Amino acid sequence: MNPPANKKMEYEMSSLLNSSAVKRTLSACFALPFIVLAGNAAADGDGVWKGGENVYAKVCGHCHEKQVGPTITGRQLPPQYITAIVRNGFRAMPAFPASFIDDNSLQQVAEYISKMPAPAAKP
Numbered sequence: 074m075n076p077p078a079n080k081k082m083e084y085e086m087s088s089l090l091n092s093s094a095v096k097r098t099l100s101a102c103f104a105l106p107f108i109v110l111a112g113n114a115a116a117d118g119d120g121v122w123k124g125g126e127n128v129y130a131k132v133c134g135h136c137h138e139k140q141v142g143p144t145i146t147g148r149q150l151p152p153q154y155i156t157a158i159v160r161n162g163f164r165a166m167p168a169f170p171a172s173f174i175d176d177n178s179l180q181q182v183a184e185y186i187s188k189m190p191a192p193a194a195k196p
Contacts, residue, residue, distance in 0.1 A: 124178075124181060125178075125181035125182040125183070125184055125185030125186070126185055128174065128178055128181065128182040128185075129182055129185055129186060129189075132174075132182075133145070133182065133186070136166075138192075142165070142166060144191075144192060145186055146186065146189040146190065146191060146192055147189060147190050147191025147192065148191075149187060150186065150187050151187060152180065152183035152184050152186075152187050153183075155182075155183035155186055155187060156179050156180065156183045159174070159179055159182075159183070160179070
């Protein structure tokens with residue numbers, strides 16, 4: 074074994090795993106199963122989500138309540154900002170098109186999030 078070759082390979086692997094593109098891809102791959110499962114759980118019989126609280130609990134909360142995504146409650150974010158982020162995605166958060174969540178349900182969840190209080194402080 075050649076120690077310098079091993080060190081070079083270790084450095085290259087470390088650089089690859091630390092790249093932002095790889096981190097985004099891994100984040101998206103990690104989040105995708107939760108999104109699919111949450112979509113099935115949150116949809117009613119006709120495949121449309123109902124109610125802002127239900128959508129938040131079944132979809133958004135899987136990441137934003139578990140510190141996978143940033144805390145979005147208690148920030149009084151404008152509903153228009155929330156809908157833009159949901160539709161277009163941002164950083165590791167994927168975009169959710171109208172075929173995934175209709176405009177009315179998206180507006181309901183955006184209004185729900187914008188009015189939610191901040192989470193309780195952890196001891």
